[in-house]
Amino acid sequence: MPPPTVVSRSFLFSSEPAVASKLEAFARLSADDRAALAEATHNFRYVEPRRDLISEGDKPRFVHLVLDGWACRYKQLPDGKRQIVSLFVPGDFCDINVYILKAMDHSIAAITRLKVAMITPDEMSALTSERPRVTQALWWHELVTAAVQREWTLNLGQRSAYERLAHLLVELYMRLNAVGRAQDGRCDFPLTQNDLADATGLTAVHVNRTLQELRRDGLIELERKQLHILDMERMKDVSMFNANYLHLDHEGRHLDANA
Amino acid sequence: MPPPTVVSRSFLFSSEPAVASKLEAFARLSADDRAALAEATHNFRYVEPRRDLISEGDKPRFVHLVLDGWACRYKQLPDGKRQIVSLFVPGDFCDINVYILKAMDHSIAAITRLKVAMITPDEMSALTSERPRVTQALWWHELVTAAVQREWTLNLGQRSAYERLAHLLVELYMRLNAVGRAQDGRCDFPLTQNDLADATGLTAVHVNRTLQELRRDGLIELERKQLHILDMERMKDVSMFNANYLHLDHEGRHLDANA
DNA sequence: CGGGCGAAATAACATAGGTGAGGGTCAAGC
């Protein structure tokens, strides 16, 4: 008998499949489960930065799954204002059932160069009909996505610019950590200050001011698309961050001690 | 053969079961489908205004379905600030799969006196395993709920107070109209200015100012918990309202011409 | 029918964050 495959989680920016990694935050998956996921994930493409994967008005045909890189959902107003309503990092699905809708009510765009799986409705239902644990995990994923969206609503409605940015940075760090792409307070961070502005409902000027403040207060370093959270405890404090909405507390899941 | 049952939709504030009505915005349901829904909806209770149905930290045990009255989801920050992150009107489900989570990350409270069905996980899976159209419709419901949450994110992030309030009023009118509880620009509107403040991320004072402005501009009347939208077209215009996110355009659905 | 109370309305003043414009840096491409 060959020794069991050990999947390492210990390297920063690991290239381990993020999907399985993310779903395992909720449920232990069997080798077969993982294989089925890998199978469904077979068909992928690359999207260049700032390009739409799918645009408002399009008929959705696939479930998308981010394999590598970052993407965002955004909505645009007739007066030109744009809001990034969510961010996708590796391991994130974009709406497990979208294809039952007639038309997209928002667009999804790549932020970095993006590797994204395209799963057909048929493949999805094959997956869910045969693999109950995966199905459960997918539901969990949807619930967490909804919870994140609610937290963003809270973030925009009630937190100051300073708190809001801090909160976003912590959230992204935690989500990356959960898929093995962040550690020791450090992670890739490809968002420009403009993106941050669109995500937080602030102006780029004010995002700049506020990042300076976070730096001055010794909370973060952020340059060259690298984020370093220097003091996680204080960051959580000032942003009133409560990780409960990420629902990561499952089945002996071990998180970065620093997270 | 008996004549087909005709369900009237034509009365304002009709007491027709809102559930079926809402789900039929997406799919035609058979008599059996409706019966199964009625069955699952059997077990209900009343909740007094301002009371929590379920609180942050609780283990969710039921799927809730609003049969009558209004409710809201809210999140509270340690500094006391409170954000209403969504509103429920008759026919709305509160998270079809919540019970797979360990703990609620937010609370749900009654706004008016509330009649709410409590559906057990078992009843849910009975429903979904036997009634594919209902299952589809429930998925659609979840997708719409997510879309509404995104629109709120956009609303808070990019619209001015004036636009934001106008948008919220139009949205609620449309949603009520879709379940037969609004017509000719009129509907019940039990939210206080404080509730509106918590939902829009504004202060009560500014909500008051802004409502005055909407009145002065001849767009709405609002008193005694009754809303009258006087000029729907202009309201949609000023709030940049695009109904696409409600995904109501299905299978010959007929909407209030005024909506 | 009068007291009490939640909600709505106003007012005077304060500030977080927006606006518009300009300059600096760095890497990519010719």
Place this chain on the structure above:
DNA sequence: GCTTGACCCTCACCTATGTTATTTCGCCCG
């Protein structure tokens, strides 16, 4: 080695919205 274009950073000024406080309204209840 120059141009171009993202991106980041700063400044001076402005305004939408927040704050605190007081008054008024409408309604329930004894």
